[in-house]
Amino acid sequence: MENFTPISALIGGLIIGLSALLLMMFNGRIAGISGIFSGTVFADAGDRLWRVAFVLGLIAGPVVYTMVMGVQPNFVMTDNKGLIIAGGLLVGFGTRLGSGCTSGHGVCGLSRLSVRSLVAVLTFMFAGMVTVAIMNMMMGG
Amino acid sequence: MMMKNLTALISGVVFGVGLTVAEMTNPQKVRSFLDILGNWDPSLAFVMGGALVLTFLGYKVITKRAKPVFDVCFHIPQGRHIDKRLVLGAVFFGIGWGLVGLCPGPALAAITLGGTDVYIFLTAFIAGMLVFDLTPLKK
Numbered sequence: 698m699e700n701f702t703p704i705s706a707l708i709g710g711l712i713i714g715l716s717a718l719l720l721m722m723f724n725g726r727i728a729g730i731s732g733i734f735s736g737t738v739f740a741d742a743g744d745r746l747w748r749v750a751f752v753l754g755l756i757a758g759p760v761v762y763t764m765v766m767g768v769q770p771n772f773v774m775t776d777n778k779g780l781i782i783a784g785g786l787l788v789g790f791g792t793r794l795g796s797g798c799t800s801g802h803g804v805c806g807l808s809r810l811s812v813r814s815l816v817a818v819l820t821f822m823f824a825g826m827v828t829v830a831i832m833n834m835m836m837g838g
Numbered sequence: 839m840m841m842k843n844l845t846a847l848i849s850g851v852v853f854g855v856g857l858t859v860a861e862m863t864n865p866q867k868v869r870s871f872l873d874i875l876g877n878w879d880p881s882l883a884f885v886m887g888g889a890l891v892l893t894f895l896g897y898k899v900i901t902k903r904a905k906p907v908f909d910v911c912f913h914i915p916q917g918r919h920i921d922k923r924l925v926l927g928a929v930f931f932g933i934g935w936g937l938v939g940l941c942p943g944p945a946l947a948a949i950t951l952g953g954t955d956v957y958i959f960l961t962a963f964i965a966g967m968l969v970f971d972l973t974p975l976k977k
Binding site (some may be wrong): 703713 | 841842849853856858870880890901912914929939941965970
């Protein structure tokens with residue numbers, strides 16, 4: 698557990714919570730990224746622009762962080778293109794079929810004490826943990 | 839009308855900063871949370887915990903209002919039932935999340951951080967969404 702960073706995790710989490718509250722207070726919307734993002738294309742015409750604005754802000758977030766803090770955030774990911782493509786397809790399809798992801802079900806749904814979201818969160822966390830465990834076994838780790 | 843877009847933009851920036859502070863834009867960090875049998879890093883649970891406590895309390899106060907500041911009503915999901923779609927969708931999502939370490943928020947936020955591989959992931963992610971949204975799977 699030498700990489701455990703509880704303080705920055707908690708502060709980051711509080712900032713994410715603040716974002717969810719802003720979006721509910723001013724726009725009356727759940728801060729669920731998969732839903733907001735798919736709606737940039739598939740929502741009704743008058744319901745699209747705020748979604749595009751949110752996504753642009755989300756992309757700008759790390760840039761703002763780098764300007765303020767003066768350090769580039771770490772980014773380490775597999776470079777196996779097959780894994781990357783399979784992962785992207787599964788995340789895209791799965792979040793639409795299951796009506797949400799880590800933010801919509803995880804943060805916003807659990808905050809509303811939604812049993813549906815609790816089932817989704819426990820399921821995707823378990824599936825993720827099993828996947829990582831199997832990959833580690835296959836790579837002899 | 840304009841204000842609604844401005845507050846969404848600000849909310850998006852705040853969300854992206856929060857992800858970055860929490861290091862959730864780093865797939866390696868996220869995958870190490872899922873690695874409970876290995877060198878487990880529980881940080882992601884603290885990110886969700888912090889976000890949850892604040893959102894739980896704040897939602898209680900905010901939804902007592904008659905309506906949000908820039909819209910005519912709150913748009914709260916009304917789904918109640920737990921069905922095959924919910925569970926199967928979460929299984930697919932969880933597997934993809936475990937394979938790479940990116941979920942939708944961090945994948946978008948990492949556009950400026952991860953180079954070509956993030957573009958490839960996002961292209962596949964959008965393709966996966968389209969498979970759902972453009973087929974009869976969407977009710």
